[in-house]
Amino acid sequence: MNAYKCITAYEGTRYNGWQKQGNTNNTIQGKIEEILSRMIEEPIEIAGSGRTDAGVHALGQVFHFHCEKDLFGNTSKEKFLTEWNSHLPKDIRILSIEPCEPRFHARLNAREKTYQYRIDTSLYGNLFLRNTTHHIAGSLDVDAIQKGAGYLTGTHDFKSFCSNKRLKKSSVRTIYDIQITEDIENQLLLFTFTGNGFLYNMVRILSGTLIEIGLGLRKPEEIPAILEGCDRGLAGHTAPAQGLFLMSVSY
Amino acid sequence: MNAYKCITAYEGTRYNGWQKQGNTNNTIQGKIEEILSRMIEEPIEIAGSGRTDAGVHALGQVFHFHCEKDLFGNTSKEKFLTEWNSHLPKDIRILSIEPCEPRFHARLNAREKTYQYRIDTSLYGNLFLRNTTHHIAGSLDVDAIQKGAGYLTGTHDFKSFCSNKRLKKSSVRTIYDIQITEDIENQLLLFTFTGNGFLYNMVRILSGTLIEIGLGLRKPEEIPAILEGCDRGLAGHTAPAQGLFLMSVSY
Numbered sequence: 001m002n003a004y005k006c007i008t009a010y011e012g013t014r015y016n017g018w019q020k021q022g023n024t025n026n027t028i029q030g031k032i033e034e035i036l037s038r039m040i041e042e043p044i045e046i047a048g049s050g051r052t053d054a055g056v057h058a059l060g061q062v063f064h065f066h067c068e069k070d071l072f073g074n075t076s077k078e079k080f081l082t083e084w085n086s087h088l089p090k091d092i093r094i095l096s097i098e099p100c101e102p103r104f105h106a107r108l109n110a111r112e113k114t115y116q117y118r119i120d121t122s123l124y125g126n127l128f129l130r131n132t133t134h135h136i137a138g139s140l141d142v143d144a145i146q147k148g149a150g151y152l153t154g155t156h157d158f159k160s161f162c163s164n165k166r167l168k169k170s171s172v173r174t175i176y177d178i179q180i181t182e183d184i185e186n187q188l189l190l191f192t193f194t195g196n197g198f199l200y201n202m203v204r205i206l207s208g209t210l211i212e213i214g215l216g217l218r219k220p221e222e223i224p225a226i227l228e229g230c231d232r233g234l235a236g237h238t239a240p241a242q243g244l245f246l247m248s249v250s251y
Numbered sequence: 252m253n254a255y256k257c258i259t260a261y262e263g264t265r266y267n268g269w270q271k272q273g274n275t276n277n278t279i280q281g282k283i284e285e286i287l288s289r290m291i292e293e294p295i296e297i298a299g300s301g302r303t304d305a306g307v308h309a310l311g312q313v314f315h316f317h318c319e320k321d322l323f324g325n326t327s328k329e330k331f332l333t334e335w336n337s338h339l340p341k342d343i344r345i346l347s348i349e350p351c352e353p354r355f356h357a358r359l360n361a362r363e364k365t366y367q368y369r370i371d372t373s374l375y376g377n378l379f380l381r382n383t384t385h386h387i388a389g390s391l392d393v394d395a396i397q398k399g400a401g402y403l404t405g406t407h408d409f410k411s412f413c414s415n416k417r418l419k420k421s422s423v424r425t426i427y428d429i430q431i432t433e434d435i436e437n438q439l440l441l442f443t444f445t446g447n448g449f450l451y452n453m454v455r456i457l458s459g460t461l462i463e464i465g466l467g468l469r470k471p472e473e474i475p476a477i478l479e480g481c482d483r484g485l486a487g488h489t490a491p492a493q494g495l496f497l498m499s500v501s502y
Contacts (some may be wrong), residue, residue: 074278081375082388090381124332127262128383130341137333 004071005064005100008067010034011091012056013242018050018231028052028092032063035087042067049106049249053201055241057132059160060095064106071097098118111177114194117207118243122187126203132222133188134243140189140214142180148213149178149191151184151223152206159230161209163201163238171230173197180210189214190248209236255322256299256315256351258284262342263307264382264493265422267341270302271290277341279303283314286338293318300364300500304452308383311346311499315357322348334460355502359362363501368458369494373438384439385494391440391465393431399464400429400442402474405458410481412460414452414489422481424448429457440465443498452489460487 010028012018029046029219037044046065052058071080078096084094120133121140152175159171179192191207209226212218218236223246227232261279271281281298289296297316303309304377322331328348335345371377371384372391403426406472429484433440442458460477463469469487477485 009378078374085375090376091378093375093378095375099304123329124336124344125344126339127260129342132379 003102007096017054050126058246062106074102114247115203116245117191119189145214147220160235161202161205162199204238208239212236254353258346268305284318300361307495309497313357313500365498366454368442370440387441396465399471411486412453412456413450455489459491463487
């Protein structure tokens with residue numbers, strides 16, 4: 001039995017999200033499994049670090065899988081990846097593959113994740129970023145957003161920022177850092193969240209709430225009460241999927 | 252009668268090129284005319300600085316048009332553009348509109364054009380640039396390409412670099428400058444051509460020839476003989492449309 005850890009990047013626009021579910025055919029997990037199984041002539045199931053929603057992108061999603069074959073027995077890692085990528089759709093790339101401990105688990109062993117939410121602030125929308133940003137014409141109050149982000153970092157119960165109403169497990173998570181960055185050249189505003197884990201839709205609700213603060217619809221000082229209320233209705237809207245990237249997963 | 256000059260950017264992937272031709276419906280010119288005519292309730296024909304092929308992109312295509320209405324009579328330029336762009340598909344943007352002399356002609360008055368050909372040299376292909384670059388994995392000999400570009404600049408008969416076999420007019424053009432630039436961060440190699448005009452497919456054949464030099468399939472020193480031969484068969488292949496951008500037009 002061989003075990004491998006892979007890093008993948010994808011544009012989620014055309015897919016029903018990462019995770020294979022019942023009859024939902026067009027998923028990123030499903031596509032990667034289908035191509036790999038055919039290529040190495042062995043039925044393969046891969047396990048990702050977590051699901052990404054329909055329309056969400058990744059620069060550094062991690063998955064693992066087990067197989068009978070020694071994949072680099074007759075070839076190099078680079079040649080294996082070149083062949084794998086040549087069979088994949090062009091909006092999914094496998095960036096790396098490494099042998100790993102058989103006990104390694106991409107989801108259970110994840111220690112830290114980084115997500116980025118990308119806002120195009122240009123007047124008419126950058127046409128080349130139409131699928132990979134959320135377009136909000138005009139100026140957002142970056143100082144207010146910075147202040148709001150300050151209230152969100154740390155260990156909190158993020159129940160107000162979770163779409164799953166029937167969550168039975170703890171909704172306490174730690175956000176280590178939220179970077180608010182302006183990319184002046186490309187007229188982008190970037191929110192980069194690093195934490196020990198994120199609830200369902202949490203990054204998109206955090207982003208929607210920070211956007212509402214940036215638009216002056218809310219005050220940064222409201223955040224503590226939103227957190228304390230533990231009520232989804234108190235937080236902002238769920239920002240659209242197309243602006244969200246899973247950047248990296250640490251182990 | 253009012254006259255206007257506009258600058259537009261588009262991703263050509265989904266379109267049958269710039270120019271409306273007979274029954275070919277899905278063109279960029281056709282789409283812009285259709286939306287504008289409906290918006291200002293007047294049948295409008297626009298005239299571009301030149302056609303771009305199917306799959307070719309633009310950051311600074313220029314066109315002009317005439318109309319009865321004074322477009323900024325009841326609104327500002329910015330509001331007019333915001334409305335126009337809101338009706339256009341997201342892969343076409345109008346970047347500017349200015350009143351111009353009634354005699355101004357986007358094609359006939361063009362003095363200088365700049366095109367850029369973009370090559371993705373990354374190993375597996377940057378998935379977010381899949382429609383806007385030509386992917387060539389591995390290294391190209393940039394010094395040899397620079398040398399080849401040196402032979403191409405200046406005033407020459409570019410008949411060998413033109414796909415139109417029945418060209419009746421002169422095929423003499425002047426290339427003022429060819430910049431070969433490496434974008435290390437994004438693993439791109441960029442060829443930027445500035446000249447007083449370009450023949451049908453000329454930039455793509457120039458790029459295909461420079462790519463063949465970069466791959467070691469040709470020597471830069473062959474260029475003078477290719478130019479002198481005035482025979483399309485002597486030059487390299489026509490590089491794929493998706494790597495080409497019309498960058499700007501000067502008047």
